[in-house]
Amino acid sequence: TYYMENQTQDKRLYIFTSGAILGLAMVLFLSIVYLLTGRLSGTSLDALSWLIYAGVIYYTMRRYRDHYMDGFISYGKGLVFGMQTAVLSGLIIGFFFFIMFRFINPGLQLQLVQEAEEAYLALGMSEAFVEQMSASIEMMSNPWVLLISNAFSGLINGLLVALVVSIFVKRKGDPFQEVMKDV
Secondary structure: HHHHHHHHHHHHHHHHHHHHHHHHHHHHHHHHHHHHHHHHHHOOOHHHHHHHHHHHHHHHHHHHHHOOOOOOEEEEHHHHHHHHHHHHHHHHHHHHHHHHHHHHHHHHHHHHHHHHHHHHHHHHOOHHHHHHHHHEEEHHHHHHHHHHHHHHHHHHHHHHHHHHHHHHHOOOOHHHHHHOOOO
């Protein structure tokens, strides 16, 4: 039982490590984008973030399968792994946004609100409606809200990426051997 408890603890630690790797990779990417463009999103580089998500989740899921799951992982377990990894990375990314908006550049919140207002106006919404939406937009760009919403968006992004990545990483073993290893 000690071996199984230790192995379970190692699996959890690996999932946390995978989330940290993805989160730090995304923070590095966002920092580079910010330094190059002065913006955190809404650039032509945003598509690269999906490649980072897919690459890190694929690599860490494959390692998880090979090192902790005896070379086998079901589609469902791969999906759960990808989502857990992405939620943890979302917390790190949210913390990064919190620090950026709260301490490094508090003007980013105003910039985000202005960009959202301009986008609504460009969609043809009336100025009166956009003014009404301003309070909601400001609330959504609050550093605390960004921290929580990034964890949630990490879950959604992780689900979308893991839906695809799990197809390529899953590997079924012999069902008889899988049942007998618990006996």
